[in-house]
Amino acid sequence: MLYINCPHCGMRSQNEFSYGGDASVKRPKLNKEVSDQEWDNFVYNRKSLRGKHLELWQHISGCRQWIKVERDTATHEIFRTFKADEEVA
Amino acid sequence: MTQAFRIENEGLINRDKKLSFKFNGKTYFGYEGDTLASALLANGVHLVGRSFKYHRPRGFFGAGVDEPYAVVQLYRNGETEPNIKATEQELFEGLEAKSVNCWPSVNFDIGAINNFLKIFLPAGFYYKTFMWPKSFWYRIYEPFIRKAAGLGVASTKHDKERYEHKYEYCDLLIAGSGPSGLAGAYAAAKNGAKVILAEDKPRFGGSLLTSDVNIGNQSGKDWAEGIIAELKTMPNVVVKNRSQIFGYYDHNMLVMSEKVSDHLPSTKKYHPNKRLWYIRAKEVLISSGSIERPIVFGNNDTPGVMLSSAAKEYLKVYGVLVGRKPLVFTNNDSGYETAIEFKKHGVDPVVLDSRKNPESEIIDEAKNLGINIKNSYVVVAAQGYKKVKSADIASISEDKKQLGKIENIKCDCICVSGFWTPTIHLASQSGNKTKFKEEIDAFVPGQSKQNEITLGAANGVFSLEETLKTSFTAGSKLSKNITENNNEIAIPNVVEKKSSQHDKFWCVPLPKGKNYKRFLDFQNDVAVSDVEIALREGYRSIEHVKRYTTLGMATDQGKTSNLNGLQLVSEIENKIVPAVGHTTFRPPYTPISIGAIVGREVGKNSKPTRKSPMHSWHEKNNAIFVDAGVWLRPRYYKRGNENLFEGSKREAKNVRTNVGVCDVTTLGKIDIKGPDAAELLNRVYTNAWLKLPVGKARYGVMLREDGIVMDDGTTTRISENHYHMTTTTAQAANVLSHLEYYLQIVWPELNVNVVSTTEQWAGAAIAGPKSRDLLQKLFPNSDVSNEGLPFMGYMEGDLFGVKARIFRISFSGELAYEVNVESDYGNFMWEKIMEVGKEFNIQPYGTEALSTLRIEMGHVAGSELDGRTIPYDNALEGLVSKKKDFIGKRSLQRSAFTAEDRQRVVGVVPLDKKTSIPEGSHLVKDDKAALPNPKLGHISASCWSVEYDNPFSLAILKDGKNMIGQKLFAMSPLKNKVIPVEIVSSHYVDPKGERVRS
Numbered sequence A: 001m002l003y004i005n006c007p008h009c010g011m012r013s014q015n016e017f018s019y020g021g022d023a024s025v026k027r028p029k030l031n032k033e034v035s036d037q038e039w040d041n042f043v044y045n046r047k048s049l050r051g052k053h054l055e056l057w058q059h060i061s062g063c064r065q066w067i068k069v070e071r072d073t074a075t076h077e078i079f080r081t082f083k084a085d086e087e088v089a
Numbered sequence B: 001m002t003q004a005f006r007i008e009n010e011g012l013i014n015r016d017k018k019l020s021f022k023f024n025g026k027t028y029f030g031y032e033g034d035t036l037a038s039a040l041l042a043n044g045v046h047l048v049g050r051s052f053k054y055h056r057p058r059g060f061f062g063a064g065v066d067e068p069y070a071v072v073q074l075y076r077n078g079e080t081e082p083n084i085k086a087t088e089q090e091l092f093e094g095l096e097a098k099s100v101n102c103w104p105s106v107n108f109d110i111g112a113i114n115n116f117l118k119i120f121l122p123a124g125f126y127y128k129t130f131m132w133p134k135s136f137w138y139r140i141y142e143p144f145i146r147k148a149a150g151l152g153v154a155s156t157k158h159d160k161e162r163y164e165h166k167y168e169y170c171d172l173l174i175a176g177s178g179p180s181g182l183a184g185a186y187a188a189a190k191n192g193a194k195v196i197l198a199e200d201k202p203r204f205g206g207s208l209l210t211s212d213v214n215i216g217n218q219s220g221k222d223w224a225e226g227i228i229a230e231l232k233t234m235p236n237v238v239v240k241n242r243s244q245i246f247g248y249y250d251h252n253m254l255v256m257s258e259k260v261s262d263h264l265p266s267t268k269k270y271h272p273n274k275r276l277w278y279i280r281a282k283e284v285l286i287s288s289g290s291i292e293r294p295i296v297f298g299n300n301d302t303p304g305v306m307l308s309s310a311a312k313e314y315l316k317v318y319g320v321l322v323g324r325k326p327l328v329f330t331n332n333d334s335g336y337e338t339a340i341e342f343k344k345h346g347v348d349p350v351v352l353d354s355r356k357n358p359e360s361e362i363i364d365e366a367k368n369l370g371i372n373i374k375n376s377y378v379v380v381a382a383q384g385y386k387k388v389k390s391a392d393i394a395s396i397s398e399d400k401k402q403l404g405k406i407e408n409i410k411c412d413c414i415c416v417s418g419f420w421t422p423t424i425h426l427a428s429q430s431g432n433k434t435k436f437k438e439e440i441d442a443f444v445p446g447q448s449k450q451n452e453i454t455l456g457a458a459n460g461v462f463s464l465e466e467t468l469k470t471s472f473t474a475g476s477k478l479s480k481n482i483t484e485n486n487n488e489i490a491i492p493n494v495v496e497k498k499s500s501q502h503d504k505f506w507c508v509p510l511p512k513g514k515n516y517k518r519f520l521d522f523q524n525d526v527a528v529s530d531v532e533i534a535l536r537e538g539y540r541s542i543e544h545v546k547r548y549t550t551l552g553m554a555t556d557q558g559k560t561s562n563l564n565g566l567q568l569v570s571e572i573e574n575k576i577v578p579a580v581g582h583t584t585f586r587p588p589y590t591p592i593s594i595g596a597i598v599g600r601e602v603g604k605n606s607k608p609t610r611k612s613p614m615h616s617w618h619e620k621n622n623a624i625f626v627d628a629g630v631w632l633r634p635r636y637y638k639r640g641n642e643n644l645f646e647g648s649k650r651e652a653k654n655v656r657t658n659v660g661v662c663d664v665t666t667l668g669k670i671d672i673k674g675p676d677a678a679e680l681l682n683r684v685y686t687n688a689w690l691k692l693p694v695g696k697a698r699y700g701v702m703l704r705e706d707g708i709v710m711d712d713g714t715t716t717r718i719s720e721n722h723y724h725m726t727t728t729t730a731q732a733a734n735v736l737s738h739l740e741y742y743l744q745i746v747w748p749e750l751n752v753n754v755v756s757t758t759e760q761w762a763g764a765a766i767a768g769p770k771s772r773d774l775l776q777k778l779f780p781n782s783d784v785s786n787e788g789l790p791f792m793g794y795m796e797g798d799l800f801g802v803k804a805r806i807f808r809i810s811f812s813g814e815l816a817y818e819v820n821v822e823s824d825y826g827n828f829m830w831e832k833i834m835e836v837g838k839e840f841n842i843q844p845y846g847t848e849a850l851s852t853l854r855i856e857m858g859h860v861a862g863s864e865l866d867g868r869t870i871p872y873d874n875a876l877e878g879l880v881s882k883k884k885d886f887i888g889k890r891s892l893q894r895s896a897f898t899a900e901d902r903q904r905v906v907g908v909v910p911l912d913k914k915t916s917i918p919e920g921s922h923l924v925k926d927d928k929a930a931l932p933n934p935k936l937g938h939i940s941a942s943c944w945s946v947e948y949d950n951p952f953s954l955a956i957l958k959d960g961k962n963m964i965g966q967k968l969f970a971m972s973p974l975k976n977k978v979i980p981v982e983i984v985s986s987h988y989v990d991p992k993g994e995r996v997r998s
Ligand SMILES: [Zn+2]
Pocket: A006, A007, A008, A009, A010, A059, A062, A063, A064, A065
């Protein structure tokens, strides 16, 4: 079970969180013309990365904040966590 | 009956407490502190089971967790449990156990005919033999395999025992209480670290309980006792015996199973049977020791052949002789230690050592005691069927290829030692890439992966002095980093006998003309010949060899067999062992009972039960409840002998003619506040929200980004920047997360707050032509006329002194209202509605009537909004704005979603107007068509229309728009029904929706 450092609450076990997928996905702006390809990429197409992955988690049984977690998908090592509005350098 | 093999003045058992127990129906006696295995051996019982594949007689091979043979069916306190190792099960008064995998009895087992007829089942036998014909599976193969296989029977009764889960945090977790674990724990505890020390056996001390060593002028055993006693007094230390750490998971989370009650005749009141600990440790010290490995020889599975360390443990811990004429077969000095213990207790062993001329202090001691030692000698084969009677032995050449003349020597047990295999399971589970250590012919942990360190025998270090030194140092260092204390510990003086290099020899060659079975895996009956076949047939990867032969795949997970299997593969393949590599170690290290894993989450505890504030009223009024997600909702209120059909029909009819009231507290409710609240709703829902006036409600549909309907419900504008959203019962949690995601991640610029208020409001839906009359009496000071409170209107009211929210919304298709009060007043509200409603013939109605009312009105719900449908499919395209953008809108342009013959909700009526159509039935054009009959759609919901008094269903049907009037068949192979039907409009009753506006 992962041990995740919620930037709002501190170290908490994985069972307090729910997974939210790739954090690098950007939703196209509202009312913007988007091609089929662009929309498909946003809705469906995800890279299945091996290695460092920036992903979203929600601290669903805690502060209910969505956070960003930088995790290695192969080793499960967590390098850093960020608040939703924090810039990831 | 006397315990013929029990000796005086030795062992750690309590001879003052005699215990009686039964094995295979026969009564025996043992002592407190015995295991079932030691007690049986004390009584001279060596035959405990039959092997898995060949049904060969099985005895005891080990004395603990590594035991491959002695798996029994245990009976305790009216319960039974399979897969219990007799070597681990502690004896208690009245224990009963039976052999498994033998029929009709362990002494005469019919399956063993396989063995005598030489129908040996070689590697891959099952794959090759049971392939075809298919029809043979059920009649011949499966019954045969079922009869032949199986290691016990699981109870089918409800388990009365309780199992607990516990979460714990510590600085240092220590797995194993041998010399390494004790030293590490002591040093860390002295530095003030929070320590958990876990030992799987009942007694602490590990190898110190049986080894002839001296630590700080005490025997190893006394030293261990002193350390444990001191640790137990320290507030920062938890010391747990009977506790197996069986899994090492991510981020230093380890799981431990504590057997709280298995050693007692019955579980004490308020105690669990087992407790599963989830331990998050800052550092982990793995001191799990090592397991002796066997040397492979002919018939090495005969009862009486056992590990030499096990023989020593039975003697030193339990005072039990495993034989009176022991033969010790060894390739290292450990065998001599066992021989010396025999000799000290007046038994004359013979030692066969595969080495030519070994010299060490231990061997010197054996020689001085006058023990008969034969160098360059091996056991070729054990003789005897149900028990070792003699051994064929021979000298062996230095290259270990040639055997000398076979001699037969009488013996009643063969104690075998092929050196030691470090127990690296936990380290390997942590992600540590293990490495092969040439000097000990075994794998040891490599570079630490998580915060773990492996010390002592588990790390391939067999010198006590070095083990203690490194473990004290590690305990100090690891704890110092955490607590910043640095209390020096004096490392005690150690006296131990030096041993010599073991022989790199693990398998005795077959003598000419003999075809003895030489077993590698004792539990799965995998012999040397099986691995040879697998390699001959082209299997190369050790993982494939493992699966083809089942080597190491039994419940003992190959603790005594894996390394010898590797040696064999490396020899045949002419590769070095590290190149072959070992198979993956996976948790659990040893079988863990399902009950412990499940814990308290059984039956009603497997999920929370949520009840509305009106629950006790429903109960008192004969409600029959149904699970709706985690909620309990009244399905109908039973009157007299009514069944569900009759009761729900009566309730629905009363709504259509008078007035009914339904508990709708379970609907999800979300409070939405902020200046951008309308903008959020406008983006989340498919329809327009910016112009909704204060005091008005609106129905809305929300999509996922892929265009699929996520949920529907009404949202009401309470005041300028304040909205009240309702969701379906099932989607409440998901919708809240969905809103939070868009507010926090996608559109953080929106100034809106959302919070769940599901539990803060109790809700009652009042529906029916007389609902307004009732409402007026409930709220005499409010104007609830059609003008004062029009359809989709909202107002606040005073319900006999309680503040209420009144919404004019309808799910039933009738004139209807929903009244909300704070939850604490829920029951008050309900009772007032029932009391005042009496004159209007009010009746409460449950979810079944609720469904009937919505189905015949053609209102879609969860069974249509099933995660596969878009607005069009639900005839909701009128709610999809063409002007504005919203979540999921772009996806609605997908070609499949805009196809001419797109699926759509329709009504379905059976032609005979009598036969109810099972939900899930498929709609087909031709009921006689060849299978697979093309499916045009499916029945999503069925009811008995109270309006027309005949069955009515909703269906999602391909090209539904153009199918009205068509005749199809509804087929349900499950219910074995074929029903001719007609497709009609989904709005079966009041298609113009006049009633809700009346
Ligand atoms: Zn948090």
